[in-house]
Amino acid sequence: MSDNGSVEFGPLSLHVPEPAVRPGGTPDFSNVTFPDAGSVRRPDVDTNPEDMRDLAFSIIRVLNPEGEAVGPWANLLTDDQLVEGLRHMMTLRTFDARMQIAQRQGKTSFYMQHLGEEAVSCAFRKALVQGDMNFPTYRQAGLLIAGGYPMVEMMCQIYSNERDPLKGRQLPIMYSSKEHGFFSISGNLATQYIQGVGWAMASAIKKDSKIAAAWIGDGSTAESDFHAALVFASTYKAPVVLNIVNNQWAISTFQGIARGGSGTFAARGLGFGIPALRVDGNDYLAVFAVAQWATERARRNLGPTLVEYVTYRAGAHSTSDDPSAYRPKMESEAWPLGDPIVRLKNHLIARGAWSEERHTQTEAEILDTVIAAQKEAESFGTLHAGGKPSARDMFEGVYEQMPPHLRRQRQQAGV
Amino acid sequence: MSDNGSVEFGPLSLHVPEPAVRPGGTPDFSNVTFPDAGSVRRPDVDTNPEDMRDLAFSIIRVLNPEGEAVGPWANLLTDDQLVEGLRHMMTLRTFDARMQIAQRQGKTSFYMQHLGEEAVSCAFRKALVQGDMNFPTYRQAGLLIAGGYPMVEMMCQIYSNERDPLKGRQLPIMYSSKEHGFFSISGNLATQYIQGVGWAMASAIKKDSKIAAAWIGDGSTAESDFHAALVFASTYKAPVVLNIVNNQWAISTFQGIARGGSGTFAARGLGFGIPALRVDGNDYLAVFAVAQWATERARRNLGPTLVEYVTYRAGAHSTSDDPSAYRPKMESEAWPLGDPIVRLKNHLIARGAWSEERHTQTEAEILDTVIAAQKEAESFGTLHAGGKPSARDMFEGVYEQMPPHLRRQRQQAGV
Amino acid sequence: MPRKTMIESIRDAMDTMMERDENVVVFGEDVGFFGGVFRCTQGLQAKYGKTRCFDAPINEAGIVGAAIGMASYGLKPCVEIQFADYVYPAYDQIVSEAARLRYRSNGDFTCPMVVRMPVGGGIFGGQTHSQSPEALFTHVSGLKVVVPSNPYDAKGLLIAAIEDPDPVIFLEPKRIYNGPFDGHHDRPVTPWSKHDLGEVPDGHYTVPLGKAIKRREGSQLTILTYGTMVYVAEAAAAEHNIDAEIIDLRTLLPLDLETIIESVSKTGRCVVVHEATLTSGFGAELAALVQEHCFYKLEAPVARVAGWDTPYPHAQEWDYFPGPSRVGRALVETLEGL
Amino acid sequence: MPRKTMIESIRDAMDTMMERDENVVVFGEDVGFFGGVFRCTQGLQAKYGKTRCFDAPINEAGIVGAAIGMASYGLKPCVEIQFADYVYPAYDQIVSEAARLRYRSNGDFTCPMVVRMPVGGGIFGGQTHSQSPEALFTHVSGLKVVVPSNPYDAKGLLIAAIEDPDPVIFLEPKRIYNGPFDGHHDRPVTPWSKHDLGEVPDGHYTVPLGKAIKRREGSQLTILTYGTMVYVAEAAAAEHNIDAEIIDLRTLLPLDLETIIESVSKTGRCVVVHEATLTSGFGAELAALVQEHCFYKLEAPVARVAGWDTPYPHAQEWDYFPGPSRVGRALVETLEGL
Numbered sequence A, B: 001m002s003d004n005g006s007v008e009f010g011p012l013s014l015h016v017p018e019p020a021v022r023p024g025g026t027p028d029f030s031n032v033t034f035p036d037a038g039s040v041r042r043p044d045v046d047t048n049p050e051d052m053r054d055l056a057f058s059i060i061r062v063l064n065p066e067g068e069a070v071g072p073w074a075n076l077l078t079d080d081q082l083v084e085g086l087r088h089m090m091t092l093r094t095f096d097a098r099m100q101i102a103q104r105q106g107k108t109s110f111y112m113q114h115l116g117e118e119a120v121s122c123a124f125r126k127a128l129v130q131g132d133m134n135f136p137t138y139r140q141a142g143l144l145i146a147g148g149y150p151m152v153e154m155m156c157q158i159y160s161n162e163r164d165p166l167k168g169r170q171l172p173i174m175y176s177s178k179e180h181g182f183f184s185i186s187g188n189l190a191t192q193y194i195q196g197v198g199w200a201m202a203s204a205i206k207k208d209s210k211i212a213a214a215w216i217g218d219g220s221t222a223e224s225d226f227h228a229a230l231v232f233a234s235t236y237k238a239p240v241v242l243n244i245v246n247n248q249w250a251i252s253t254f255q256g257i258a259r260g261g262s263g264t265f266a267a268r269g270l271g272f273g274i275p276a277l278r279v280d281g282n283d284y285l286a287v288f289a290v291a292q293w294a295t296e297r298a299r300r301n302l303g304p305t306l307v308e309y310v311t312y313r314a315g316a317h318s319t320s321d322d323p324s325a326y327r328p329k330m331e332s333e334a335w336p337l338g339d340p341i342v343r344l345k346n347h348l349i350a351r352g353a354w355s356e357e358r359h360t361q362t363e364a365e366i367l368d369t370v371i372a373a374q375k376e377a378e379s380f381g382t383l384h385a386g387g388k389p390s391a392r393d394m395f396e397g398v399y400e401q402m403p404p405h406l407r408r409q410r411q412q413a414g415v
Numbered sequence C, D: 001m002p003r004k005t006m007i008e009s010i011r012d013a014m015d016t017m018m019e020r021d022e023n024v025v026v027f028g029e030d031v032g033f034f035g036g037v038f039r040c041t042q043g044l045q046a047k048y049g050k051t052r053c054f055d056a057p058i059n060e061a062g063i064v065g066a067a068i069g070m071a072s073y074g075l076k077p078c079v080e081i082q083f084a085d086y087v088y089p090a091y092d093q094i095v096s097e098a099a100r101l102r103y104r105s106n107g108d109f110t111c112p113m114v115v116r117m118p119v120g121g122g123i124f125g126g127q128t129h130s131q132s133p134e135a136l137f138t139h140v141s142g143l144k145v146v147v148p149s150n151p152y153d154a155k156g157l158l159i160a161a162i163e164d165p166d167p168v169i170f171l172e173p174k175r176i177y178n179g180p181f182d183g184h185h186d187r188p189v190t191p192w193s194k195h196d197l198g199e200v201p202d203g204h205y206t207v208p209l210g211k212a213i214k215r216r217e218g219s220q221l222t223i224l225t226y227g228t229m230v231y232v233a234e235a236a237a238a239e240h241n242i243d244a245e246i247i248d249l250r251t252l253l254p255l256d257l258e259t260i261i262e263s264v265s266k267t268g269r270c271v272v273v274h275e276a277t278l279t280s281g282f283g284a285e286l287a288a289l290v291q292e293h294c295f296y297k298l299e300a301p302v303a304r305v306a307g308w309d310t311p312y313p314h315a316q317e318w319d320y321f322p323g324p325s326r327v328g329r330a331l332v333e334t335l336e337g338l
């Protein structure tokens, strides 16, 4: 053995990344650069992935600080569509707020909200058509709200009551609706990313026109199934949009742990020849523009696109979590990309298509609608009170046909 | 739901990559570009990964067609070292040839050879020092040969005989030698890549100076553990060299299936901010130069490096395989990077440090040595004849202390 | 009737189904152009095109995960894991996803998928080409687990599995791909072409999932077994002149408990034989069920013969493999009521 | 003596070992700065620095795979999987790598590693926060599998596990993290601070792996159980006035068969209780062993009470959970010899 090297370089040491600030400190995003709205180019959808690597390290933004829509990604939606988008986001936020309270009241066991991330799923939904399929995580209920899925059904699922479409079997918010292009949420992180790719491959095998959208959180990109998805998507050029929602946190873990030394999550696409875009996730217009670009690529059989939505999880991870233990209380206020609802509202006002009054009025209307839905849902029971799925339901649906051993067990259970 | 999109783009179709040529066709590598020897720059080892992305798409080469060593990666080894390297490769090839025959003679169940890939593990080994650890696959026996591990022991392992250091428990060639920096080969693909990263992290945690080298094949980079390794290596800046041996084939599957749309395997590193090099794997000098660069980076606590060795599996995947079923017979001859032994031999001759005579003589010497080792090994038995590990050994080593149930079973077995 | 090896009959099953149902797709490592390392898919790509039968990247989680997505789309993927020893990277996708999709979505999405893989030892494959992981699947609600023991059943069961609306784990004992193996490794093996169960009808037929079959009627004791061990059990019983009733379970989950109870109630004695390691093997479930349901008929404890609780060794293959002498000893002891 | 919750005692075990042995390192998802979602590692990073206790990327295979590499280096990693329901991505690393490393390298490399994870239901965690996958590990030669049922044992067993030279799967029943739970979900739970087994000595002590303990001496029948179910069994026996001998197995692999045989030989009756699904659960192995070793002493079949063979449902938690009434019924039936 040669004995060069080794000693002359001194001892090694382990690098463990840390967020810039912890509780007690002052939130500081000054080291993060956000390109100006309108400053990032819009390549053609059939651009060679190699010729657009830069987009994995930038941020596509449309709304500028003045609330104007600027640059090559702007002007895709009408006033009406934008107003509708605003209503979707406001509805989602109100829905979340009511369900958070319901959870605290013991009406269900668990809840996860979208606070600050409403634009991502609401705007993306607008780029999909009937027949397309999302493989969502637990933080994309906007896909259902914006797709017109009945809120009462969502609530019945959350309450695990007698009208729960999932018969009480699944955790709250783990919705499923084939009809609404919303694949059954698993709860196991990242597993569905590759399933989304498989679904998209199936569409291509069948020479159909449907496309898939797979969803994952920043933290969950570390999971190995993320790799499986990128490998398969890259190899078979699957018609799928691979979405990464980077809300800066994975429970208590800041994004640097999952991301490591690459500057961004979008960068992951580069190693696979998959075009990768980064977008301001708090900018409804930018999200839609990018979603449209990526879905068009898929529809035109040009293959997968990786999209990183840069946003911020303004609330707790879930009702079981308290973020004050691991990040500064005011960090969400300091978040430079602002609030997606406020930004779209300001834009609409700037456009002359909205006003403070209409906003306040809409807020009230939405609250009424959500409360009415909640009332209806609660009439079918909540987790510990009123109507509930039967113990019999527990034995159903393990298989299409109940096998003898389960029949025996159901008998033993006396149901 | 909007109903834009969808229909207007016509039906999707699935893309399934295919190699350029199949059996019956004429091998053709004209579409693959190989940069000239000496043409690729050599950045400093502390270069920012972002500033050397181009190296993931090129090929570092030192030996030119005339057998000269040229360019910034040349001139690192003395004549003696190169002659030693040549001997290592020749020994490995002879070893392989003898063991292939032994397998056909029924002296063992299985064998895997390195034909055409000898430079990779033999040259890499030279950049390591005592204490470093490889996490190899089954195609890096050059690490042992070049590290001076006794051939007789290797053969005893292959024969599963009474002197088998692994007591007959492991498949042939799944060597293990802590002392020689050779981690126990698993047989499950890719699993050890992340273990290598963990081992390197341990060295850093302990503020030691040892580094790790993890090994994987082109096909196996598709495995999810590859991702785990890159994530951990990137996040904790582990002192590890992540080697990918791209020998073009994974059993019958050409590299395009694992690689997908990225131009190279080295490209995978880009998504993690890990510097990535591609190197002519049939060029002993280039492999050593790159190995030295990457190991120095690790030793200097600068973190991981990804290295793709471009080479060609000239033989069958294993003794259970017949490549004529899936690739043209002459493909290996057409392989543009030539034979590593021939190339180093020609270089040494061009350098005046070697001759045809010495080569022939050395060949004979090596054959004698290998045959002598084989004879010795066979005196301790072969798989179905002579000395063998005991059935008792089968029950040992499952745990450090044999628990009661295994003692009971050993009794039942009457051993 | 044509005789086929198990490899041929498995291929025939896929061929038959790909012909009948264009939603059937086949993929896995090396299964496309080459036709699989055991050649089970040979010719299918040429016949059905490369979007119906293709090579997959070496990523078992990806293979199964993609198959789940395809199944939920409406395809019927029949995927190959090259060796059962390599299924663990896909274990999460099988256990957490395929098995629970119908349940958790209340039937909104389903997963009609088959995961084929060769199992078992006896080919000097060492720790990584010899495992029998059936018990790791029988513990998972929502899966079906099938182990054929001959070409006729293999084709019929595989067709039934592909047609099944739920995910099926299809375990193929590779030691009997080419002929029944009775555990006497030093004797020549009869090829399937010389065995009645090598008779495989052309075209479509099924062997129903969830039904065991008696390979031999007998009165003295019942042997519960499956796969390769059916032949080992036959040999052991014959060599010891024991009038054993031999039940080939064929499907482990759901289990044909009725046939088991009926037989053990008659014989009063039971020996369970499998190749997987003993502790927490599927034999434990069988022994537990038999003593539960036949307690008052049992004249001796239910015996288990299984692989030892060690990794599968290379050189000591025949010390490890529960061959006819070990099975025979258990039969004799069970008859003696020891 | 100080009283501690199970969370505190588990933390104490890691603290004690990190203090004594600088090769002990702790990592996992959210275990660093935050101290884990159940707070089992709270304070360890502050005390020992972030290279000894740190956050890991969300990749269970990576966590275990890295730990294997570290263990082979000479460290003693004690890693956390956030919920046992998420261990499957790491299953391959555990089964194919950690479990076999010593064996396949003939001791050249070893894997002294602990993989901790919360198991079991009773917290309305649904299918993904409730599972009890012990049987998926007990089938794997080379692993040890531990399930503590109280703070005293938890600390002593975890220290023993960290000191053990082989890989240990350490399953923590989360329902009893804060106090013993007897299955009566409608009644308040006693906190550990009011329970004798909440007494946890400071500093180093071990509870040996592989040794069961009798929680209650009794004559009428033997209950074999572990984890949360110890308290359910106690409650069921008490409520039915049954003089049960209750054995808390503590380690499932290797199993303390001696204690089991001794007890069942005395009582002649045996009920096995666990929360995991019935089929191929660890109860099958226990029933199989008991009938094998105590056949001639048994007066009734060994009964198993377990989770139903369905995924763990959310709303029907208490229909699923094998509570005191189901356990009680089995006890009564077993006494009656039904």
Ligand SMILES: Cc1ncc(C[n+]2csc(CCOP(=O)(O)OP(=O)(O)O)c2C)c(N)n1
Binding pocket: A139, A187, A188, A189, A216, A217, A218, A219, A220, A221, A245, A247, A249, A250, A251, A313, A317, D029, D058, D082, D086, D089
């Ligand atoms: C396989 C798996 N491991 C761990 C968990 C526990 N877990 C649930 S959410 C979460 C964090 C996910 O973070 P991220 O992907 O960033 O999504 P976000 O919650 O921020 O939307 C973790 C670790 C899980 N559900 N599944």
Ligand SMILES: Cc1ncc(C[n+]2csc(CCOP(=O)(O)OP(=O)(O)O)c2C)c(N)n1
Binding pocket: B139, B187, B188, B189, B216, B217, B218, B219, B220, B221, B245, B247, B249, B250, B251, B313, B317, C029, C058, C082, C086, C089
């Ligand atoms: C997890 C796993 N899956 C599948 C296999 C079977 N297998 C053995 S080698 C091989 C091909 C590997 O190809 P590559 O990584 O390119 O390495 P090479 O053989 O070319 O050196 C396959 C699929 C395995 N050993 N482990």
Ligand SMILES: [Mg+2]
Binding pocket: A217, A218, A219, A245, A246, A247, A248, A249, A250, A251, A313
């Ligand atoms: Mg996040």
Ligand SMILES: [Mg+2]
Binding pocket: B217, B218, B219, B245, B246, B247, B248, B249, B250, B251, B313
């Ligand atoms: Mg290869």
